[in-house]
Amino acid sequence: MGEPQSNCPLKLYSYWRSSCSCRVRIALNLKGLDYEYIPINVVKGEQFSPEFRKLNPIGYVPALVDGDVVISDSFAILLYLDEKYPQRPLLPTDIRKKAINYQAANIVSSSIQPLQNMTILKYIEEKVSPDEKLPWVQCHIGKGFESLEKLLQDYAGRYATGDDVFLADLFLAPQIFTAKGFNVDMNQFPLLSRLDEAYSQLPAFHDAMPEKQPDAPSSSTS
Amino acid sequence: MSSCSFRVRLALNLKGLDYEYIPLVEGQQYTPEFMKLNPISYVPVLVDGELVIADSLAIILYLNEKYPHQHPLLPTDLHKKAINYQAASIVHSSIQPHQNQARYIEKEFGPDQKLPWLRYHIGKGFAALEKLLKDYAGRYATGDEVHLADIFLAPQLYAATKRFNIDMQDQFPLLSRLDEAYSQLPAFQVAIPEKQPDAPSSRTS
Numbered sequence: 001m002g003e004p005q006s007n008c009p010l011k012l013y014s015y016w017r018s019s020c021s022c023r024v025r026i027a028l029n030l031k032g033l034d035y036e037y038i039p040i041n042v043v044k045g046e047q048f049s050p051e052f053r054k055l056n057p058i059g060y061v062p063a064l065v066d067g068d069v070v071i072s073d074s075f076a077i078l079l080y081l082d083e084k085y086p087q088r089p090l091l092p093t094d095i096r097k098k099a100i101n102y103q104a105a106n107i108v109s110s111s112i113q114p115l116q117n118m119t120i121l122k123y124i125e126e127k128v129s130p131d132e133k134l135p136w137v138q139c140h141i142g143k144g145f146e147s148l149e150k151l152l153q154d155y156a157g158r159y160a161t162g163d164d165v166f167l168a169d170l171f172l173a174p175q176i177f178t179a180k181g182f183n184v185d186m187n188q189f190p191l192l193s194r195l196d197e198a199y200s201q202l203p204a205f206h207d208a209m210p211e212k213q214p215d216a217p218s219s220s221t222s
Numbered sequence: 223m224s225s226c227s228f229r230v231r232l233a234l235n236l237k238g239l240d241y242e243y244i245p246l247v248e249g250q251q252y253t254p255e256f257m258k259l260n261p262i263s264y265v266p267v268l269v270d271g272e273l274v275i276a277d278s279l280a281i282i283l284y285l286n287e288k289y290p291h292q293h294p295l296l297p298t299d300l301h302k303k304a305i306n307y308q309a310a311s312i313v314h315s316s317i318q319p320h321q322n323q324a325r326y327i328e329k330e331f332g333p334d335q336k337l338p339w340l341r342y343h344i345g346k347g348f349a350a351l352e353k354l355l356k357d358y359a360g361r362y363a364t365g366d367e368v369h370l371a372d373i374f375l376a377p378q379l380y381a382a383t384k385r386f387n388i389d390m391q392d393q394f395p396l397l398s399r400l401d402e403a404y405s406q407l408p409a410f411q412v413a414i415p416e417k418q419p420d421a422p423s424s425r426t427s
Contacts (some may be wrong), residue, residue, distance in 0.1 A: 057353035058312060058346065069301050073315075076307035083300055095287050096273050102280035106314070110277075114319040127331055150257075 010035035011065040013055060015042045016213035019113060020074040021062040022174035025208035027078050030088045030165065039215035042118065075109060078167065090167050097161050104151060104160060104168035108175045112144035116178065134182060141179045145189045148172070156191055158198055165202070173199040177209060225318065226278040227266040228377035228413055233282045235409035236368060237292040245420030279314055282373060295370050302364050309354060309363060309371035313378045317347035321381070340386050348382070348394045351375070359396055361403060368407070376404040380414065 012028065012035050014021035028035050040046045040061050047059045055063040056072035063072040066084070071077050082090040091098050114120070116137045124136050152168070155161045160168040176196045180186065186193045199205040210216055234241050250256060251263045260267045260276035267274060268281045270288070275281050286295040296303050320343035328336040355371070358364045363371035379401040382388040390398040404410045415421060 053353075056350075058316060058350035060316075069304070071301075071304045071308060073308045073311040075311050075315075076304050079307055080300065080304040083303070095284065098287070099273070099275045099280050099284040102283055103275060103277045106277045106279055109311070110315045110319050114315055115323070120320075127335075147263075 008034055008036040009067045011038055012036070013038045013040050013052065013061055013063040013065075014213065014215075015040055015061045016210045016216040018042065018061050019174035019178050020060065020109075022177070022208050022210065023074045023170045024062045024064065024077050024081075025213075026170045026173065026205055027081055027090060029204035029208055030090070031081065031085050032087065033081070033085060037214050039213075041215070075105065078170065090170065092161065092164070092166055097155065097166075100151070100155050100161055101167040104148060105171040107144050107147055107151070108171040111147070112141055112175060115140040116182070137182045138184055141175075141182065141184050142188070144175075145179070145184070145192055149189055149191050152191060156195070160195055165204075169195070169199065173205050174208075224265050225321075225377040225381050226314075228380070228415065229278045229373050230266045230268065230281050230285075231413035231418075232373050232376060232409055233285055233295060235413055236295070236373075237285060237289050239285070239289060239292070243419055245418070279310060282370065286370075293368075295373065297364065297367070297369055302358065302369075305354065305358055305364055306370040309351060310374040312347050312350055312354070313374040316350070317344055317378060337386070341388065344378075344382050344386065344388055345393070347378075348388075348397055352394055352396050355396060359400070363400060368409075372400070372404065375400060376410055379404070 010028070010033055012021070012024060014025065014037060016039070040052060042061060046052065047056075047061060052063070053059055055065070055070050058072070060072065062074060062077060063070065064077045064080070066080075069080075071080050078090060091101060121133050121137070124132050152160050157163040159165050160172055172192065172195060176186070176192055176199075186196070206212070211218060246256070246265055251260070251265060256267075257263055259269075259274050266278060266281065267276045268284070270284075275284055282295065296306055321340060324336050324340050327339045355363050360366040362368050363375055375397070379390070379397055383390055383401065390401065411417070
């Protein structure tokens with residue numbers, strides 16, 4: 001997993017610190033799928049190259065290439081992978097629990113993550129001040145985490161929606177990692193803190209975390 | 223007026239499902255009663271017997287699975303299905319969240335900042351959708367049937383043209399054509415904000 005293999009049909013365009021890329025890395029690990037890791041340095045603006053824009057017109061990572069098929073957006077990629085490679089399913093069969101997984105995933109992907117991305121933070125920094133970035137991010141993460149605590153309290157087991165890892169967990173783990181990076185006080189969120197601890201014990205999650213990626217600064221592969 | 227609720231109404235109409243419409247007045251989404259239904263306080267919320275689901279995408283995918291035979295909302299082809307998810311995501315994760323911040327932007331930075339903010343984020347999403355869908359669009363976004371991408375696009379295009387006066391024709395020809403196609407659909411016509419029981423022009427209550 002994450003090896004440079006140019007004959008590998010699965011290629012993931014990823015940035016080490018991107019929480020959206022992390023979701024897909026976890027899925028690929030859970031499903032035992034080999035893939036070629038192609039780093040896109042979003043700080044340097046590589047996502048805006050004409051070549052990458054052909055893969056993803058909105059210019060975000062991750063993007064997945066599977067032979068002739070090109071898909072972007074972590075949610076679309078995850079549901080595609082789950083249908084094409086059904087080993088280690090990412091969704092429960094129970095239709096109600098499935099809906100809760102979608103809801104939790106969307107709290108992260110629509111109510112938290114878009115408000116903490118680089119473009120928005122730069123806007124806040126320029127329009128207000130650099131000191132405003134952290135309160136802004138902490139506020140939005142906090143609201144989303146409060147909602148997740150309430151939503152999942154009736155469903156959580158060892159993981160977010162029971163005793164198996166599902167889609168919600170793939171969205172939560174990277175978001176909690178990011179939150180800690182923004183100094184969000186996780187003591188306010190006991191359920192999410194417990195889940196975070198559970199995820200840290202799983203190799204599929206552990207190996208997908210930012211610092212383990214080939215393009216992470218401590219890596220000496222490039 | 224909510225785009226997210228509009229999407230769910232479209233899906234319910236396409237599938238021919240009857241439902242009870244429960245309007246919320248501004249601020250009512252923060253009452254303890256409503257927050258118990260939906261912890262993040264956005265509309266829409268669907269109650270189906272004892273099950274309560276919030277979030278338009280979760281609701282629509284649930285409806286599609288529970289009522290699969292009436293007007294399936296996803297194509298069977300895996301790649302086309304993925305394109306539908308991708309287009310829906312561009313709307314619900316890249317456009318909508320920033321559109322929702324417009325009121326904050328206006329309050330913090332002044333009314334003259336609101337429109338540039340909206341134009342930037344909607345424009346960016348629309349430009350991406352034009353490129354994404356150009357190889358897949360037929361009569362509708364991903365072919366000649368209405369699917370998930372259309373359910374997300376239609377309300378977003380409606381908001382862009384009717385609420386924010388985004389110039390569509392020159393910059394976004396494919397999306398303009400789709401907007402026109404949606405306006406001809408009965409399921410869409412009945413779902414538009416102005417036709418809802420709680421629309422200001424309604425005198426039903």
